[in-house]
Amino acid sequence: MQGILPFAVRRLVWAPFVLLVVSLATFALGRFGPGDPVETLQGQYHNPEVVERIRHERGLDDPFFVQYGRYMWDVAHGDLGTSFTYTGVPVKDIIFEKMWVTIQYNLVALLIIFAIGIPAGIWAALKQGTWQDPLTISTFLFFRSVPVLVIIPVLQFIFALKLGWLPSGGWVERDILGLKIGILDKRIIMPILALSLPGIAGVARLMRALTLQVLDEDFVRTARAKGLREVVVISRHVARNALLPMTTIVGFALVGLLGGSLFVESLFGIPGIGQFTWKAVLNSDYDVIMAVTLITATAFIVANLVTDIVYGFIDPRVRLGGGGPRY
Amino acid sequence: MAELVLEEPMEEARPALGATALRRLLRKRLAMVCLVVILVIYLAGILAPLVAPYGYNKQELDNAFAGPSLAHPLGTDRLGRDMLSRVIWASQTTVIISAAAICTGGLVLGVGLGLLAGYAGGWVDNLIMRVADAFFALPDILLLLLITATVRPRVEDLFDKFKSWPVAGGLVGAGAPDYFLVFGALALFGWVGIARLIRSQVLSLRESDYVLAARASGASMGRILARHLLPNVGNIIIVSVTFSLGAMAGTEIMLSWLGIGITYPHPSFGGMIYDGSELSSLRAHPHLLLVPATVVALLLFAFNLLGDALNDVLSPRRR
Numbered sequence: 001m002q003g004i005l006p007f008a009v010r011r012l013v014w015a016p017f018v019l020l021v022v023s024l025a026t027f028a029l030g031r032f033g034p035g036d037p038v039e040t041l042q043g044q045y046h047n048p049e050v051v052e053r054i055r056h057e058r059g060l061d062d063p064f065f066v067q068y069g070r071y072m073w074d075v076a077h078g079d080l081g082t083s084f085t086y087t088g089v090p091v092k093d094i095i096f097e098k099m100w101v102t103i104q105y106n107l108v109a110l111l112i113i114f115a116i117g118i119p120a121g122i123w124a125a126l127k128q129g130t131w132q133d134p135l136t137i138s139t140f141l142f143f144r145s146v147p148v149l150v151i152i153p154v155l156q157f158i159f160a161l162k163l164g165w166l167p168s169g170g171w172v173e174r175d176i177l178g179l180k181i182g183i184l185d186k187r188i189i190m191p192i193l194a195l196s197l198p199g200i201a202g203v204a205r206l207m208r209a210l211t212l213q214v215l216d217e218d219f220v221r222t223a224r225a226k227g228l229r230e231v232v233v234i235s236r237h238v239a240r241n242a243l244l245p246m247t248t249i250v251g252f253a254l255v256g257l258l259g260g261s262l263f264v265e266s267l268f269g270i271p272g273i274g275q276f277t278w279k280a281v282l283n284s285d286y287d288v289i290m291a292v293t294l295i296t297a298t299a300f301i302v303a304n305l306v307t308d309i310v311y312g313f314i315d316p317r318v319r320l321g322g323g324g325p326r327y
Numbered sequence: 328m329a330e331l332v333l334e335e336p337m338e339e340a341r342p343a344l345g346a347t348a349l350r351r352l353l354r355k356r357l358a359m360v361c362l363v364v365i366l367v368i369y370l371a372g373i374l375a376p377l378v379a380p381y382g383y384n385k386q387e388l389d390n391a392f393a394g395p396s397l398a399h400p401l402g403t404d405r406l407g408r409d410m411l412s413r414v415i416w417a418s419q420t421t422v423i424i425s426a427a428a429i430c431t432g433g434l435v436l437g438v439g440l441g442l443l444a445g446y447a448g449g450w451v452d453n454l455i456m457r458v459a460d461a462f463f464a465l466p467d468i469l470l471l472l473l474i475t476a477t478v479r480p481r482v483e484d485l486f487d488k489f490k491s492w493p494v495a496g497g498l499v500g501a502g503a504p505d506y507f508l509v510f511g512a513l514a515l516f517g518w519v520g521i522a523r524l525i526r527s528q529v530l531s532l533r534e535s536d537y538v539l540a541a542r543a544s545g546a547s548m549g550r551i552l553a554r555h556l557l558p559n560v561g562n563i564i565i566v567s568v569t570f571s572l573g574a575m576a577g578t579e580i581m582l583s584w585l586g587i588g589i590t591y592p593h594p595s596f597g598g599m600i601y602d603g604s605e606l607s608s609l610r611a612h613p614h615l616l617l618v619p620a621t622v623v624a625l626l627l628f629a630f631n632l633l634g635d636a637l638n639d640v641l642s643p644r645r646r
Binding site: 014017018021022025029134138141142144145146147149150152153154156157160161168263267278281297300301304 | 474581613616620624
């Protein structure tokens with residue numbers, strides 16, 4: 001266990017560097033890109049003086065690095081900037097509201113991914129060598145292969161247009177104990193389905209591989225030899241051990257779902273962070289783009305770090321870091 | 328690149344004898360079917376000018392929204408353009424872009440940087456892998472959006488200079504700047520996954536006796552990388568290129584769906600799917616969605632299955 005602390009520190013030292021690269025790249029792309037948020041805001045027939053005044057007020061006429069430095073300074077003090085399109089509203093006031101919408105149904109999708117993927121993986125591993133194993137895995141692989149922007153209209157075609165069971169989109173919130181909950185409506189069924197279907201394959205395959213590894217262990221043979229029922233062997237001895245490394249991918253899976261949210265939200269009309277970001281890109285709403293990028297990148301780096309460390313704890317054989325000769 | 332990191336960790340691939348691996352692959356009927364599907368779509372794409380029965384922009388306005396017929400096996404779209412021809416031309420777009428992005432981003436950058444990071448270690452490794460982390464940490468769709476939106480005017484300016492040249496001018500007219508942009512953006516992201524896989528393999532390979540022997544006999548780093556390490560990660564390269572080709576095609580489709588990839592008048596799967604998935608069009612003319620959706624589903628599924636089969640065949644230690 002000695003290797004873990006220095007390793008964690010080393011990664012922590014690099015984390016700000018990664019964030020710096022990410023933020024600088026995004027900032028530069030936004031500032032040097034086409035489209036001017038002030039002109040978007042003022043419309044086609046704008047008054048040049050007003051544009052000039054707003055640009056000055058927002059500091060857009062300063063040199064690039066001054067702007068960047070000021071933005072990062074504000075971020076470090078908890079200020080994520082001000083939106084252009086939602087005139088003058090601080091980004092953090094909108095962004096967390098939008099994120100809450102997305103996180104709600106993403107969490108449900110995540111639960112479903114694991115609830116289906118884990119049993120499916122174990123089942124496939126137990127059926128290794130028969131036709132059930134490749135069939136199970138390929139079925140889920142199919143949904144992973146097909147882009148979500150194909151899955152969604154097909155789902156809408158089947159469930160909304162042909163069968164008429166579900167509405168084709170929308171987002172209805174209910175107030176429960178002061179929280180706005182949107183996942184208790186049948187409108188959310190299709191978005192969750194569309195988001196979770198592609199994710200199952202990854203979990204199922206990993207679980208299959210882990211189960212196969214454990215099935216070879218001596219303690220499984222012992223458990224069988226002493227006459228335990230197969231159900232007990234699988235649930236107590238195999239599944240429990242195979243599940244351990246599984247815990248490390250939860251963070252990644254959640255961050256990964258965010259990418260699919262853009263398509264899910266624009267096709268189903270859900271007012272979440274994906275749709276919000278897409279609109280921000282179209283309107284060159286700099287501060288919103290920066291805030292989303294920074295938050296996502298931070299989440300990813302934290303997930304990465306936690307995963308590596310947890311994995312190191314669970315399986316000390318994992319080599320941490322790359323440098324230097326092999327120990 | 329757009330993938331979750333949910334893949335099962337790829338087993339250390341031992342170099343199998345090429346012939347044995349090939350024979351084992353040939354015995355997998357499903358993999359062969361996938362290979363045929365991929366080859367058919369790729370060939371149709373490459374030979375589009377010869378194979379497509381109509382031009383991608385040939386309109387028959389009095390025959391719009393037609394169902395399948397002898398003249399138009401897959402029907403026509405809202406401008407009476409032949410769907411089969413449009414699908415074939417769209418596969419050309421996908422083939423050109425994903426193949427180009429893999430050759431540069433995946434093979435040159437990815438393999439090169441992976442080998443270097445794994446073998447050199449130390450700060451070189453740290454720098455390369457942290458940059459990879461930065462690429463990985465970004466919401467890639469967001470960055471692709473920003474890049475293509477930002478760089479497009481500049482690339483178009485650049486290409487405009489060649490407009491008067493004889494051959495290059497034709498290319499520009501044919502939408503070369505679009506292709507260049509999307510391919511460039513994809514290549515920029517395409518190296519990360521492959522580089523990581525190769526690096527982790529090289530980390531263990533560099534401790535092997537034959538590398539030690541090569542180093543002891545005074546081989547340069549370049550020689551060790553090219554002659555000793557590269558051949559031994561060949562299996563990984565084949566497998567991950569197969570998966571990446573599918574992933575790249577998927578990303579290209581997403582970009583053109585968002586309207587920042589290949590644009591009018593060139594057909595692309597993303598654009599066709601976008602047009603077909605409006606609810607009104609879906610209700611009245613589902614074939615506008617189902618035709619491109621089926622081809623895309625087949626192609627990407629085939630890449631994934633083939634990748635799996637190759638992975639099985641090339642790493643004999645896995646059962």
